[in-house]
Amino acid sequence: MEKTYKIKIWGIVQGVGFRPFVYRLAKSLNLRGWILNSTGSVHILIQGEEEKIKKFLDDLIKEAPPLSKIEKIEKEEINTTEKFIDFSIIESKESAGFNFISPDIAICDDCLKEMRDPKDRRFNYPFINCTNCGPRYTIIEDLPYDRDKTTMKIFKMCEKCKEEYSNPESRRFHAQPISCYDCGPTLWIDGEKDSNIFEKIGKYLEEGKILAIKGLGGFHLACDATNNKAVKSLRERKKRPSKPFALMMKDMDMIKRYCYVNEDEEKILLSKERPIVLLKIKDLRDISKYTAPNNKYLGVMLPYTPYHHLIFDYFPKPLIMTSGNISDEPIIKDNDHAKEKLKNIADVFIFHNRNIAHRVDDSVVFVENKELNIIRRARGYAPDPIKIPIKIKPTLALGGELKNTFSLGKDNYVFMSPHIGDLKDKDTLSVYEETIQEFIRLFRIEPEILVHDLHPQYLSTDFAEKFKKYMVVKAIQHHKAHFFSLLLDRKITDNIICFSFDGTGYGEDGNIWGGEVFIGNLEEVKRIAHFKYFPIAGGDYAIENPRLIALSYITKYFPSEVENIFPHVAPFEKEIIKRLIEKNENIFYTSSCGRIFDMVSALLKIREHIDYEGQSAIELEMHAMESKEEGHFPFKIIEGEKIEIDIYPTIERILEERKRKNVKDIAKKFHNTISQIIVFISEILREEYKINKVGLSGGVFQNRLLLKTAIPLLRDKGFEVFTHKNVPTNDGGISLGQIILGKENSIK
Ligand SMILES: [Zn+2]
Ligand SMILES: [Zn+2]
């Protein structure tokens, strides 16, 4: 019996070889009809014997292309007298609904093999790609995903490419960025005409020059990582004194010479996302000490575009590959802008003429306890949707102030922007506003609800104010957003105890929160415990100067120790802090766990001033990693309306031990103490509320040593432990949590 069905498929089904796959499948089963791309879905009309249609549908799910992700299939039988004689791919059409966009994909093995084949017409072609790899999000100007809606539209396909593009048997059938030497983009060194630019690039790197190289989602600044002078001067020119630089290495062999790599890390390094993976240093060998000062990890990635591979042909050494920007400004994506902005940093510019529609930084991840932790979610991951276990109205969540991302969601999907950066920077703010507009346009989601952080001084709060006339605007407390971010990320629908240990966020009582314990679920959340508030004098200045945090605490609680601990500090500095603490002026009270790490780091003289966010806690962790100390310090739990965790006894013991013990052991004992606090509080709450799930969310949990000590302890006590998986635990993840206020009848 002949039947005809109309089939609609939603998910990542565009730009991943889905239509050619369906075409080949239908042909192999002698079925007829058509397939087309629509907004956010593909539509299929299939006609033929019922048995075969059944097999078609089975295979469609079982054998779908590796990069596709089917979210939903709808099938409907239709009555028609129309007889199709063949199966074809027909023109795309627009329709209502929302879109899915594939992230960019690293060059695949097939393309790499072709590129290395001297007999292939794309031998050493820097822009080789196919249906399974290459640029996506970064070249898409609009949807449906067709070449004339990408930045490839200016390149007219040559006859040979056109042939491959239209041949269902080809690996490049309907590969939108298809190109070759005759018809595609070109790469050049600014101001130079050279036949072998890669040889020239190798020579410049060898000479210690700093190169601005246009990549997939923006410019990189590159130099020879083994050249001290070059790395040092890159630091000076980029105004980045000590924040670690990322490296690109030729292959796994090269990486293993410098770093320890376990099986999970290797898999992620080689994955189609190709993120920067933080790897423990085995031996720095010839790599410059300026690459990652005071750090035990290197951020390393493998080449992910064809031309990255070609660069290593003439320069087989580790490369510094850091974002092309000054300090923390947005990554630069356009040739002219790069030349203007980076003229005082780069000696040489490598340009290409495939425009970048959307900028995207490299992603940064690490593996701990065999689990992937994303520190920066960008290239390769964004804008893959995050499926959530609740339904929301069209909602835009504006994110936090640092490490900003925003999220746009509808129904049970959330599209999180790639990492945007620090909104205090005015260029970043304009990129933020521009990317929000682009997301609304591309994903066809008109927000009805706008969610921002409770902080009255955040720029995103200002931004939200402007929209009050047009839509519902809601605010959510920062650490509650961390809580919901974890629940949505891990699809946790029942009760959980959640530790939101973080830097700082504006609290509902006007104090600065950051060491919070919540219990709740997707319906309600309750703050149940927190670190006891302590005063910090000096306002925002103290955040950059952890010494002031320590000085404030000691002045307040151990006044007789001030002279002892801070003999090197000018008397007027001590006097000012003393006066502010006494008069309770220019002081904020905080429960921030991140600030406690800062304080301990300063008390141990590990770091008194920082030049990048998180530096003092990172260096404290690095010291602790060298100790085998297993003990912990005392702490006090005050039970009241809310449980308060008082670290007075901890600090008291640190002050005492610093006189006789080495700082590494004290640093380690402090980490153990925070782990013990987590376990202790979890046990109290399990007893009282009968909850066995424990969640960890917030910037403090980027600390790998803490994860390594706390998680096994919790598991030993029988707890089920949850950390983030798809979004960062730091403020890059909070926009996902904020989206909860888009829920119908949503909680506060
Ligand atoms: Zn490929
Ligand atoms: Zn061509």
Ligand SMILES: [Zn+2]
């Ligand atoms: Zn936070």
